[in-house]
Amino acid sequence: MDWANAGAPGLADIEALAEAARAALPAPFAGPAREVLLRIAEMADDDMLGSVGAQDPFELTGLYDGIPLTERSVMDQPDRPDTIWLFRRAILDEWCERQEVPLGELVAHIVVHEFAHHFGWSDADIARIDRWWE
Structure with a gap:
């Protein structure tokens, strides 16, 4: 990579990495995962931060909305589609802190974590899909 002329990864770059991570989910989850919207924003807004009890937008790299x-019933009438939000600036900040982790791996880890909320995965379920510590 020619770092002399490189810029920071943009929203489209993070989105491409997130889409690749979604496409890499195992077969039982890949289809249903396509029904969840992926949104990339610069930073989480105040409402998003408040929903998870955070104050610093750099603390929140992703959010499942x-x-x-596992909690749905026929009585649930969603008012908006399920959405996974990724926050570019917070992701890049964490990437800089974790210098040894490639950006694609970090984004994939965040995407899997947010899909874990959607699918109701346990820690063991996540570990079968995302071997982050290896």
């Missing part, structure tokens, strides 16, 4: 599949 929806009703987990």
Whole structure:
């Protein structure tokens, strides 16, 4: 990579990495995962931060907005589609802190973590899909 002329990864770059991570999900989850919207924003807004009890937008790299599949009932009438939000500036900040982790791996880890909320995965379920510590 020619760092002399490189710029920081933009929203489209993060989105491409997130889409690749979604496409890499195992077969039982890949189809349903395509039904979840992926949105990339610069930073989480105040409402998003408040929903998770955070104050610093650099603390929040991703957010699942929806009703987990394991908690849904026929009585639930969603008012918006399930959405996974990724926050570019917070992701880049964490990437800089974790110098040894490639950006694609970090984004994939965040995407899997947010899909874990959607699918209602346990830590063991996540570990079968995302071997982050290896």
